[in-house]
Amino acid sequence: xxxxxxxxxxxxxxxxxxxxxxxxxxxxxxxxxxxxxxxxxxxxxxxxxxxxxxxxxxxxxxxxxxxxxxxxxxxxxxxxxxxxxxxxxxxxxxxxxxxxxxxxxxxxxxxxxxxxxxxxxxxxxxxxxxxxxxxxxxxxxxxxxxxxxxxxxxxxxxxxxxxxxxxxxxxxxxxxxxxxxxx
Amino acid sequence: xxxxxxxxxxxxxxxxxxxxxxxxxxxxxxxxxxxxxxxxxxxxxxxxxxxxxxxxxxxxxxxxxxxxxxxxxxxxxxxxxxxxxxxxxxxxxxxxxxxxxxxxxxxxxxxxxxxxxxxxxxxxxxxxxxxxxxxxxxxxxxxxxxxxxxxxxxxxxxxxxxxxxxxxxxxxxxxxxxxxxxxxxxxxxxxxxxxxxxxxxx
Ligand code: SF4
Numbered sequence: 001x002x003x004x005x006x007x008x009x010x011x012x013x014x015x016x017x018x019x020x021x022x023x024x025x026x027x028x029x030x031x032x033x034x035x036x037x038x039x040x041x042x043x044x045x046x047x048x049x050x051x052x053x054x055x056x057x058x059x060x061x062x063x064x065x066x067x068x069x070x071x072x073x074x075x076x077x078x079x080x081x082x083x084x085x086x087x088x089x090x091x092x093x094x095x096x097x098x099x100x101x102x103x104x105x106x107x108x109x110x111x112x113x114x115x116x117x118x119x120x121x122x123x124x125x126x127x128x129x130x131x132x133x134x135x136x137x138x139x140x141x142x143x144x145x146x147x148x149x150x151x152x153x154x155x156x157x158x159x160x161x162x163x164x165x166x167x168x169x170x171x172x173x174x175x176x177x178x179x180x181x182x183x
Numbered sequence: 184x185x186x187x188x189x190x191x192x193x194x195x196x197x198x199x200x201x202x203x204x205x206x207x208x209x210x211x212x213x214x215x216x217x218x219x220x221x222x223x224x225x226x227x228x229x230x231x232x233x234x235x236x237x238x239x240x241x242x243x244x245x246x247x248x249x250x251x252x253x254x255x256x257x258x259x260x261x262x263x264x265x266x267x268x269x270x271x272x273x274x275x276x277x278x279x280x281x282x283x284x285x286x287x288x289x290x291x292x293x294x295x296x297x298x299x300x301x302x303x304x305x306x307x308x309x310x311x312x313x314x315x316x317x318x319x320x321x322x323x324x325x326x327x328x329x330x331x332x333x334x335x336x337x338x339x340x341x342x343x344x345x346x347x348x349x350x351x352x353x354x355x356x357x358x359x360x361x362x363x364x365x366x367x368x369x370x371x372x373x374x375x376x377x378x379x380x381x382x383x384x385x
Contacts, residue, residue: 135301136300136301136336137299137300137301138301144335144336149335150335151333151334151335152333152334152335153334153335157300159300159303159304160300160303160338160344163303163304163307163344164344167307167344170311
């Protein structure tokens, strides 16, 4: 079945939750509500053999002019290995409550992808088995891919401040320590 | 005119004083006096220092010809570092072909690539584990100053946390550039007058 056909059928099954179906260069995308996302993915996975989660990521639409839709989006890129069709779901996540249900129950591969999205956008995935930061360093503050995050960060990472302090203390004991003291 | 002659000359009044003070022999005499005085007042350290300076020349010459890097690569620059180890460029022409897998057996840390904040403590630890004397080469723009990555995740130059000896510019520097850096480091090592000490640390 063509992706647009799947999208139309899915819209019949979830009439209230799919607000828009767009096609861009043959790529079909559905703008969906965040509440039934797990159910929607389950239907796609079982009934339409969309059995491969290509990618999962976040989007911050702060500076994009959109007629409708929320600030954040979680984008699910699904692929059917048997039928070779691909489909994109764009779940809307409001700024006031950035959270969405986790789909790790369907694809365990979503685990790290959701952690990454949490790490960079601060979107919380309900029911995730281990929702921790994954790429940024330990004890990182802020969500770097949000638009308000400064390019060079708001503060220096506190781990690095600690590192510099440790290095200063260690230098007393090292091979050249006496000389460092002199200077 | 030797020292002995002058002594005799002075005592017999055959040599006049100003001429004697201008002579090279007088300088030698003064140095000898000073050294003897220092030796009398616990001057063993002075002689050891002289010995160190004397020994440092061949030792540092030897060191400069076997600067072993630690096996360590961070980003795209590491590919050039690997390339420089291969047959076409052949880093062993400069005595640096032995990439040690343990920092304790290596002399130089080639920071080849961008240093992320998360990686910084690891690099610091590797550097601390290098046995002294040790040197650091910042290879590439990223390691030298942050390069094209002016952002929150990348340390803006590894010299913010390690004492860097040689900076190699380029993005990435070709193996020839790395060799130039290594040779510059060799010159620096040869020019060092002490055994273990560098002129500036941290
Ligand atoms: S200097 Fe260029 S080649 Fe080297 S690590 Fe940075 S981006 Fe990569």
